[in-house]
Amino acid sequence: MAIKPDLTTDCAGIRSPNPFWLASAPPTNSGEQIMRAFDAGWGGAVWKTLGTPIQNVSSRFGATNYRGTAAIGFNNIELITDRPLDVNFREIAEVKKRYPDHAVIVSLMVETREEWKEIIKRSEDAGADGLELNFGCPHGMCERGMGSAVGQEPKVNERITGWAKEFATVPVLVKLTPNVGDIVPHGIAAQAGGADGVSLINTIKSIIGVDIDRFVPEPRVGGLSTNGGYCGAAVKPIALHMVGALARDFTFELPISGIGGVRDWRDAVEFMLLGAASVQVCTEVMLRGYRIVEDMIEGLTDYMATHGFATIDQLVGKAVPNFSEWGELDLNYETIAKIDAESCIGCQLCVTACHDGAHQCIHPTGDGRVPVIDESECVGCNLCQIVCPVPDCISMVQVDNGFAPATWNQHIGDGAPLRPKKGAH
Amino acid sequence: MSRPPSARSEVVFDDFKPAYTAGQALAEANRCLYCSDAPCIQACPTGIDIPEFIRKIATDNVKGSARTIFEANVLGMSCARVCPVEVLCVGDCVYNHMGIPPIQIGKLQRYATDIAYDKGWSYFSAGEDTGKRVALIGAGPASLACAHALRRMGHACTIFEKRDVVGGLNTTGVAPYKMKADRSQDEVDWILSIGGIEVTTGVEVGRDVSFADLERDFDAIFIGFGLGPDGWLAAEGNKLAGIHGAVEFIERFKLGEVDLDGVERALVIGGGNTAVDAVRELKGLGVANVAMVYRGTEARMSGYAHEWAAAKLENIDAIWQTQPTGFARSGDGLEVTAVKLDADKTPIAGSEHGLPADLVLLAIGQGKLGDLVVDLDGITAEWGRLIVDGDGFTGRPGYYAGGDAANGGKEVVNAAAEGKAAARAIDAWFAADNSLRSPEGGA
Numbered sequence: 001m002a003i004k005p006d007l008t009t010d011c012a013g014i015r016s017p018n019p020f021w022l023a024s025a026p027p028t029n030s031g032e033q034i035m036r037a038f039d040a041g042w043g044g045a046v047w048k049t050l051g052t053p054i055q056n057v058s059s060r061f062g063a064t065n066y067r068g069t070a071a072i073g074f075n076n077i078e079l080i081t082d083r084p085l086d087v088n089f090r091e092i093a094e095v096k097k098r099y100p101d102h103a104v105i106v107s108l109m110v111e112t113r114e115e116w117k118e119i120i121k122r123s124e125d126a127g128a129d130g131l132e133l134n135f136g137c138p139h140g141m142c143e144r145g146m147g148s149a150v151g152q153e154p155k156v157n158e159r160i161t162g163w164a165k166e167f168a169t170v171p172v173l174v175k176l177t178p179n180v181g182d183i184v185p186h187g188i189a190a191q192a193g194g195a196d197g198v199s200l201i202n203t204i205k206s207i208i209g210v211d212i213d214r215f216v217p218e219p220r221v222g223g224l225s226t227n228g229g230y231c232g233a234a235v236k237p238i239a240l241h242m243v244g245a246l247a248r249d250f251t252f253e254l255p256i257s258g259i260g261g262v263r264d265w266r267d268a269v270e271f272m273l274l275g276a277a278s279v280q281v282c283t284e285v286m287l288r289g290y291r292i293v294e295d296m297i298e299g300l301t302d303y304m305a306t307h308g309f310a311t312i313d314q315l316v317g318k319a320v321p322n323f324s325e326w327g328e329l330d331l332n333y334e335t336i337a338k339i340d341a342e343s344c345i346g347c348q349l350c351v352t353a354c355h356d357g358a359h360q361c362i363h364p365t366g367d368g369r370v371p372v373i374d375e376s377e378c379v380g381c382n383l384c385q386i387v388c389p390v391p392d393c394i395s396m397v398q399v400d401n402g403f404a405p406a407t408w409n410q411h412i413g414d415g416a417p418l419r420p421k422k423g424a425h
Numbered sequence: 426m427s428r429p430p431s432a433r434s435e436v437v438f439d440d441f442k443p444a445y446t447a448g449q450a451l452a453e454a455n456r457c458l459y460c461s462d463a464p465c466i467q468a469c470p471t472g473i474d475i476p477e478f479i480r481k482i483a484t485d486n487v488k489g490s491a492r493t494i495f496e497a498n499v500l501g502m503s504c505a506r507v508c509p510v511e512v513l514c515v516g517d518c519v520y521n522h523m524g525i526p527p528i529q530i531g532k533l534q535r536y537a538t539d540i541a542y543d544k545g546w547s548y549f550s551a552g553e554d555t556g557k558r559v560a561l562i563g564a565g566p567a568s569l570a571c572a573h574a575l576r577r578m579g580h581a582c583t584i585f586e587k588r589d590v591v592g593g594l595n596t597t598g599v600a601p602y603k604m605k606a607d608r609s610q611d612e613v614d615w616i617l618s619i620g621g622i623e624v625t626t627g628v629e630v631g632r633d634v635s636f637a638d639l640e641r642d643f644d645a646i647f648i649g650f651g652l653g654p655d656g657w658l659a660a661e662g663n664k665l666a667g668i669h670g671a672v673e674f675i676e677r678f679k680l681g682e683v684d685l686d687g688v689e690r691a692l693v694i695g696g697g698n699t700a701v702d703a704v705r706e707l708k709g710l711g712v713a714n715v716a717m718v719y720r721g722t723e724a725r726m727s728g729y730a731h732e733w734a735a736a737k738l739e740n741i742d743a744i745w746q747t748q749p750t751g752f753a754r755s756g757d758g759l760e761v762t763a764v765k766l767d768a769d770k771t772p773i774a775g776s777e778h779g780l781p782a783d784l785v786l787l788a789i790g791q792g793k794l795g796d797l798v799v800d801l802d803g804i805t806a807e808w809g810r811l812i813v814d815g816d817g818f819t820g821r822p823g824y825y826a827g828g829d830a831a832n833g834g835k836e837v838v839n840a841a842a843e844g845k846a847a848a849r850a851i852d853a854w855f856a857a858d859n860s861l862r863s864p865e866g867g868a
Contacts, residue, residue, distance in 0.1 A: 067483065068455030345522035348461035364462060389458055390523060
């Protein structure tokens with residue numbers, strides 16, 4: 001009998017009908033928006049960060065485009081909520097009244113212990129299911145001693161997390177900044193402060209571009225600009241690494257809400273396999289709208305059924321044991337590229353890529369357009385497969401070279417024999 | 426040399442392939458795979474580095490894009506419009522092998538070159554004066570390409586054109602839904618802006634100026650005089666009013682106005698590209714019933730399949746395997762007598778029948794002009810087509826040829842390539858200390 005997967009999620013004690021949450025950002029600016037998002041299918045929403053309402057600038061966003069695709073990377077210099085706190089809390093209460101089963105997490109950013117105490121009480125009074133401490137914002141607020149200014153200092157992080165835990169009765173997530181050398185001590189600091197979970201990554205400090213005629217970085221505010229926070233599809237690899245780095249650390253034990261470049265169900269699955277119990281999405285919703293969640297739910301459900309996962313916790317962290325260190329990789333594992341001549345269209349992008357960017361082992365034949373791979377020189381780097389425009393035309397095939405598996409650590413420690421190097425002339 | 430008048434029947438035509446907007450061009454340019462050793466380049470007679478110019482559109486380097494095009498083909502603006510890309514670059518796009526629409530190279534080339542024209546970007550300057558002078562016969566694409574290349578090398582050029590209009594078939598013959606006469610004139614002006622190319626119109630070499638005169642005054646000669654008049658059907662009544670040569674008729678509505686009042690039904694005799702152009706043009710000019718009459722089958726017609734497919738979509742008929750045998754007046758129009766042909770193009774006995782028509786265009790080929798020069802020692806022609814080597818050399822020292830005069834009637838892009846190749850050969854010949862005017866180089 002086919003499995004009917006249950007998408008119900010419990011992340012750090014915050015329950016939601018599915019693991020898809022809207023991240024704290026413009027899509028969660030108001031109750032009206034969040035209710036529409038819940039109607040579309042979102043399981044939870046992290047309310048746009050509350051604190052002392054600010055004044056924003058005009059011109060707030062910028063984007064990195066690639067070959068006609070808009071906004072593969074995105075950047076913003078917008079700050080926390082600019083709406084009165086009374087209005088925000090009234091709307092939170094209204095949302096919770098109408099959507100009692102959905103998760104409403106309130107993102108917070110204030111300075112003093114007293115301010116934390118008051119804003120946490122008001123959030124809980126409004127019905128918040130959880131709190132997210134914004135220790136990550138890398139622009140504007142950090143100049144005022146908040147956001148990433150907190151998140152970059154483990155001791156400050158731990159202290160303020162401790163205040164929040166002192167006052168809160170609902171679960172507390174600490175949102176971490178990626179603008180650090182190693183994410184692990186910062187997750188540990190939140191854990192030491194008593195956090196119930198962490199969410200990461202916040203945005204990456206960035207300059208999205210420069211107006212080359214006006215000589216001003218973008219986004220341009222009059223004649224000046226400032227650094228923003230980078231997000232969107234392009235940051236996913238960085239976020240995946242940081243999520244995985246915490247998940248595999250033996251001293252870190254908190255649940256993780258994964259954020260950073262999630263566009264679709266497949267991205268979400270990747271985050272979950274590397275340890276995220278829920279995923280948060282912002283940029284793709286800003287670009288395409290709340291409606292993207294329908295595909296996310298359907299895709300995740302089908303994926304879980306295909307792999308036999310009945311519940312979310314069965315897949316969370318499934319890839320973490322396989323995220324290791326270079327020294328543990330099998331140096332005798334060997335692959336080579338194979339071209340399917342039937343489906344090859346003869347563009348020879350693999351020829352140029354291999355010649356200019358790899359190991360000069362793919363050659364035009366001179367007879368027809370299908371290139372030939374010199375397998376004695378192919379190091380199995382994948383570049384040809386990456387540039388090939390035809391699905392499944394180039395495959396990386398494992399070769400039995402007769403050598404037993406041997407890692408660098410085994411080679412150094414036990415003298416395990418390594419296969420001869422290829423392409424190392 | 427005069428610009429085409431504004432009153433021309435051809436102005437009623439819209440572009441069959443409309444110009445790209447910037448957004449369309451960017452979207453299409455970004456689809457290009459940027460192939461290595463790309464098949465589209467190999468398919469282009471002028472060898473334009475197509476992936477490179479397309480990438481430059483995508484990176485907002487349109488000025489550089491047009492430079493890449495013009496460096497290979499100074500007639501890149503007209504070729505973008507008139508090239509049969511379906512059987513050249515676009516036909517060889519690797520996307521065809523993937524079942525994905527091929528890159529619209531012609532439209533992208535038009536985008537870049539139109540912007541270059543509109544912005545007035547200039548890319549070329551004449552080379553340092555070498556003192557050498559080259560005479561070019563005919564002011565069509567072959568001579569223009571040759572003269573422009575020669576000027577970059579520093580050789581002075583004089584083009585002799587027997588007509589008043591310049592640009593050859595680009596001006597007088599291109600289907601108006603591809604390019605109109607005034608746009609061809611824009612290209613002529615743009616090419617001549619390099620300076621040092623004198624164009625003498627209304628002068629026919631062989632009649633007004635002798636080859637002996639040219640050999641006395643010039644160091645080399647390029648023959649780019651194209652094709653001759655329309656071929657004529659040997660059939661009774663073939664001189665009746667209402668029967669015209671297709672090329673001559675097309676020139677009339679491209680350079681002026683034709684009166685098609687009362688023409689309800691037109692027949693175009695032939696199955697080549699001129700015939701396909703002519704039927705589409707007559708339809709576009711408002712003739713209700715237009716049909717092509719061809720001796721062979723649809724599969725064997727020499728006109729491009731993609732052009733004929735477009736004609737069929739315009740409700741143009743064809744009468745296959747049919748040979749006109751005579752013409753007679755019938756009321757206000759004509760009665761064309763015809764026979765059906767079998768697969769070997771042999772008349773079928775008893776198949777004689779009549780076809781009514783108000784207008785008949787003959788598109789059965791054009792005469793070749795090679796006979797005008799075969800009396801010069803060393804120059805040979807085959808069926809009127811000049812025999813040349815790969816560089817356009819005729820066999821008579823100092824005499825080169827290209828374009829339709831030498832290839833028998835191909836595309837503008839072939840003329841552009843051949844003109845440029847001849848210029849390189851002429852320059853090399855000069856570099857070896859040759860000249861028609863010098864003892865060692867003279868005939």
